[in-house]
Every structure is written in C-alpha cells, then in structure tokens.
Amino acid sequence: MITVKNLTYEIDQQVVLNDINFTIAEGDFAAVIGPNGSGKSTLLKCLLGMNAKYQGSIEYDGLSLTDFLKKEKVGYVAQHSLRYNNSIPVSVQEVIATGCDNLRGNQETITLALGKVGLEGFEKKRLSELSGGQQQRVFIARALAMHPKLLILDEPTVGIDQGRVKEFYELMMRLHREGMTIILVSHDVHLMNTEITKVIAINQGVAFNGNFEEYRRYHANYCECGEV
C-alpha cells in the first residue's frame, strides 16, 4: 500500500530522516519504533503530506497521497492531540463530527465511535473538562468515525491508564482483523506482539525493518536502537 523510497527530510539543514526505505502492504499492522527524537513523528508527517518538502518518493498504491486520498480515507491521531486551544469550548461531539462524512456529525456514528473507546455518554461534555487520557481517546474516536482504510497513530496510548491501554490494543487488533491497515508509533510494542506484521525501527535512517520475530532476535543482539 505504501512504498517509501530514499526518503530524506531536513529541518533547518539538519538531517532528521536519512534515506529511509520501506514498504507497508495492505492489511499490515506496522509498528514504528525508535528513541526520542529519532524522527518517528516526522516520518508520519511526511507520509501524511504535512511535511511536503522531502526528498525521495512516497507512493500509495502507485499514487501520490493527494490522488490516493480521493479514493480512500486515512485517519490520523497526532502525538499531542492537545495542541488545540484548550480555552475554547468545544463539545466532544463537535470534535468527532470533524471525522464524520462531510464533517456532518451523524449521531449514530458519534455514539458508536465513543463506545469503541469507552466514552459512552460523553457527547455533550466540554472537551477541556475531560482528563488528558480521556481527551486522547476522543481523538482516537474521531479517527475511527472516519472508517479509514489506513489508520496512522502517533503514540496514542501516552497518558492512558494501563487497563485502557490493553483495551485500546484489543480494539486495534480487532480493527486489524477487520482489514484495516494500521501504522502505529509506540513504545509498548510488546503489548500486541502477536498481531504486528511489521516492525520499522528508525534512528534517522532505518535501523531495522522486518517482522516481529525477526525484530525480537535482532533486538536480543543489538539493544541500542529500539525501546521494547
């Protein structure tokens, strides 16, 4: 589904991503791992077209991102979904509506999406009155309301309590089995090892690229790049 070739990205003449190559097939559940500052979020932003000035090529089924998006939906949960202006009153259902078709929040979709993240009955609540972890789950629900073909999540479990993290991974596995392609930046890959079809460890360049079994063996040998 995604082919990344010779991707290099610089910020202020500093190389952040260096000659990245990998592919992600339809139906993959890919984990992107690497230490802080290794370029994981930057990589996702390149994939999503937010960092446009990269070198190399990123293709979606042979198409550019823009053309791909005309056919398929891509859901995104940013690393700090709390970048928005917290002082502005926004209700939970208004947030999720921005993930619904035509931005028109349909009550059924909203309720369903909230149910998936365990926030039943939160529709009318003001977002800023929720805890950080609850807010994060609202943003996950928004991405789910899109029914995306490809779901990209940047450390979605940060700030979420342990019980919910387990629930979250169960949800991801369910979605994956239903056919969704998932790319997940995470530090707790061990929680869902059976489901992961691909591990991409980066540290500027690709340090490792393979399936989970291979990654375990690799990780046992060189411990410096991943944080599993």
Next chain:
Amino acid sequence: MWQNLFQYEFLQNAYLSGILVGFIAPLLGVFIVSKRLALIPDALSHVSLSGVAIATFLISIGILPAAFNPMLLGIVFSVIGAIVLWQLTRQFHNVQEIGIAIVMSLSLGISVIFIALAKGVNLDLTSYLFGSINTISRQDLWIVAILALSTIIFVRLQYRKLFAIVFDEDFIRVRNLRINLVNGTFFVFVGLVVAVSMKIVGVLLISALMTLPVAIAIRLAKSFKQTIVYAVISGEIGVITGLISSYYLNLPSGGTIVVTLVLLLLGVFVWTKMKKIKQKRLTD
C-alpha cells in the same frame, strides 16, 4: 429617544449599523480567537487606517478627486492586508506573532507619515481612531448591511469547514477537503468587517469588539456553537448599551461599548467563580 430615532436618519444609520457590526464582529471573532489570531483585527485596523491616510494624501495633491471617500482605500488596504496576513500565518507559523506586529507598526508608521504629508486636507484623525457613529451615511449603512448579510451567509454555509479548520487544520488536510478557498475567504471577510467597522468603533477599538465578546462567551459555553451564540449576544449587549449611553450621556460610543463589554466580562467572571465555589460547597 424613540421619537428621535424615527425622526432622524443619522440616528437610524448609527443604530442599525452598530447593531449589524455588533453581530458580525463577534461572529468572526470566535474563529479568530480560537485560532489564536486575536492580534489580526488589530493589525488590520491599522492597515486600513494607512489606506485612509494615503487616500487623504492623494486627495491633497490632486491625484484623487476631493469627493473621494478615503474609506474606500481603507477597505482595499484592509483586504490586501488580510490576504498577506493569511499567507504569513500559513507559512511562517513560528514567527507569525512578530510578523503581525511588524505589519501593524509599519502601517501605523505609514499612516503618520501620510497624514503629515497631506497638508491642506483636514483629516479628522480622532473620528477614525475612536469612531464617530453619528457621521455614518445611508450609503455607509447599506455597505454594512450587505457585508453583514454576506458574512452571515458565508459562515452559515461553511460553518463545518470553518470549525474544522479552526479546531485542527492538520487533521482536516489529511481528509483531503478543499480548505484554502474557505480559509482565504474568511480572512477577506475579516478584512472587510474591520475596515467597515472603523467608523463605528474606531481603529483602536475594533479588535475589542471582535475579542471581548468571545472572552465572555468562552466562560459560559460548553460547545463551539454555544460560544458563537453567547459571543453575539454579548456583542449586542455591548453595542446597544454603548449607543444608548452615548445618546443620553453624550459619551463616545466606541469607548462605552468597550467599557460595557469589560464590565460584562468581569460580571461573568465573578458569577462563574461564585457558581464554582457554591458547587464545591455542595459536594463537600
């Protein structure tokens, strides 16, 4: 007052245009404040003033006819300024505040220079700085009315996109929705509203009419829609109180509008604080 209101056209012009601006300024203000761009109306009002100053200068040296309304150039400048600021906020996220500040001081500098150069033509600077609602003509009222109607229609039709952009532009870009046109049009409307409000509340106070009602509304609302409703209501309370007291007490309308809004903000602030304390007592 009511009798005079029916009798005198200038009063009708003043009141109706005030009420219209009291509606659309907070309406756009909600989106502006949510985007953390509260400095933009302030900057645009100064840009608009520089247009007025340059027009006055051109009149004084005979390039423009004496009958030319300097406001028109003010409107043109404000719209161009809005587009420039839009690009600035889009492409230079990190430096947008400094950029806005530079645009603002530059246009103030230009205004001062051209007002000084425009010898012979009497530019009533205070009426532009502080507003002079009693000088609004029937033609001005029509301009405000058409602008108000088109602003409301635009926001109504594009509400969902505008909200989505304001709330999380990155996310909405990945949804592959066309947002540049809506975004740009929004900024043009802001430019127009700022320029047209200049005579009513004045250069120095227009941004107050766009931001103070929002500051009041966000203390009360639970959703974005509610924020808009409360902001418009507060804006109208401010404008109507300002107009009435300027009629009876002969105070400048722009100043009374802003002071009323700040008092309202204080009242709401105290009220919400007390409500919270009461709630706490109940739960304890």
